[in-house]
Amino acid sequence: xxxxxxxxxxxxxxxxxxxxxxxxxxxxxxxxxxxxxxxxxxxxxxxxxxxxxxxxxxxxxxxxxxxxxxxxxxxxxxxxxxxxxxxxxxxxxxxxxxxxxxxxxxxxxxxxxxxxxxxxxxxxxxxxxxxxxxxxxxxxxxxxxxxxxxxxxxxxxxxxxxxxxxxxxxxxxxxxxxxxxxxxxxxxxxxxxxxxxxxxxxxxxxxxxxxxxxxxxxxxxxxxxxxxxxxxxxxxxxxxxxxxxxxxxxxxxxxxxxxxxxxxxxxxxxxxxxxxxxxxxxxxxxxxxxxxxxxxxxxxxxxxxxxxxxxxxxxxxxxxxxxxxxxxxxxxxxxxxxxxxxxxxxxxxxxxxxxxxxxxxxxx
Numbered sequence: 530x531x532x533x534x535x536x537x538x539x540x541x542x543x544x545x546x547x548x549x550x551x552x553x554x555x556x557x558x559x560x561x562x563x564x565x566x567x568x569x570x571x572x573x574x575x576x577x578x579x580x581x582x583x584x585x586x587x588x589x590x591x592x593x594x595x596x597x598x599x600x601x602x603x604x605x606x607x608x609x610x611x612x613x614x615x616x617x618x619x620x621x622x623x624x625x626x627x628x629x630x631x632x633x634x635x636x637x638x639x640x641x642x643x644x645x646x647x648x649x650x651x652x653x654x655x656x657x658x659x660x661x662x663x664x665x666x667x668x669x670x671x672x673x674x675x676x677x678x679x680x681x682x683x684x685x686x687x688x689x690x691x692x693x694x695x696x697x698x699x700x701x702x703x704x705x706x707x708x709x710x711x712x713x714x715x716x717x718x719x720x721x722x723x724x725x726x727x728x729x730x731x732x733x734x735x736x737x738x739x740x741x742x743x744x745x746x747x748x749x750x751x752x753x754x755x756x757x758x759x760x761x762x763x764x765x766x767x768x769x770x771x772x773x774x775x776x777x778x779x780x781x782x783x784x785x786x787x788x789x790x791x792x793x794x795x796x797x798x799x800x801x802x803x804x805x806x807x808x809x810x811x812x813x814x815x816x817x818x819x820x821x822x823x824x825x826x827x828x829x830x831x832x833x834x835x836x837x838x839x840x841x842x843x844x845x846x847x848x849x850x851x852x853x854x855x856x857x858x859x860x861x862x863x864x865x866x867x868x869x870x871x872x873x874x875x876x877x878x879x880x881x882x883x884x885x886x887x888x889x890x891x892x893x
Contacts, residue, residue: 576604577625577660580615585634593630602663619651621859622694626650626660643683650688661686694858698773701766702853703826708758709789710820710846713751715813717796720747721888722809725800748793755789756782776856780863784856788849788873794880795845801888820846845876 581597583590597603606624609615618624629647646668650660661684668682724730733743759782766772774781795816803809823837824830824846830838841847848869855861863870 577602577663578604578606578623580606580609580618580624580627582612582615582627582629583634584632585630587634590630590634593634597628597667600667603667616649619649622651624651626664628664645683645685647685647687650686694773697766697770698858699854700827701762701772702857703850705759705762705785706788706824706846706850706853707821707826708762709755709785709849710792710817712754712758713789713792714796714799714817715810716754717747717751717793718799718803718809718813719806721797721800722803722806726805744797751793751796752786752789755785759785774857776858776860777862781853781856784849784852784863787870788845788852791845791873791876791880794877794884797884797888798880798886801884801886820844823847825850843872845873845880848872 579597581594583594594605598605606615606618609618609624612627615624615627619627627649629649631645631647634644634646648661648664665684668684730743763774763778767774796813799812799816800809803812823833823841824844825841826846830841830847833841848866852863852866852869855866
């Protein structure tokens, strides 16, 4: 005699395995989170970007510069030629500190007086205090290794008022790009799938309304939602959290609208492919969720392994976020992002082709 409990258990397992959507959300979706976060190198030490100017030009100063380069916490910018260029980069937040070795560096210090190393930091940079602390610790270790005595070197710190940025300034463009992606892909895909389920598109074929009219209305409506989303996010960010917008607001809005186009096309692709609104939602999340983490919404893709980061550069969300952050934080213009706009343009073409293959007005 068959055990009824065992029979029901077996039947339930079979039904759950046949429900691919439930299987994805219950089993593979959490595993995908672990896979994505596992790619990021959160245990990597923080690196500080330094510009070093060696006024001494002697053996001791050259050895000091070499020792700084060997410290994992420091990355020396060797492209900076002039002191004014370095100060400009420091104000823009592209450098963490400027270190100047005086002409007296390497000479025998006066008894009881340490050699002074001049350091300039950006007072608006929240990392500036950490940079000074790390440099001080490095000099103390260097002194002890050379003389077994304390205070051979001392830092003379000067602060300049530069661009004051915080994590929320970095986060806001990421949230903006993420919202655009979700609203465009998921919104369009579910809307199209529901229209198919309710036979709305089939009924429209019997009216004078053309496919072109339907598509323009759908895309126009979604772009209107994008504009509302921009206004809401910027209003909350700047009004309540005092987030800075250093660039041109018009360029930011235009970049957002352009960046939404490949996601709108992907929404039509998923909606045309899906058999129901539920499956359209699941498929849309499968497309958008990996990009939400890999493309740099919450943290920089530079934390990814180099090979993965290079691949991520070609996802549609990654160039959009770089453009939005470049405008919002650095005050850049479109001319500085030819590669990013080329990637977005390529995705518009590819996504339009995919949407054309799956969403045909005369076959719904």
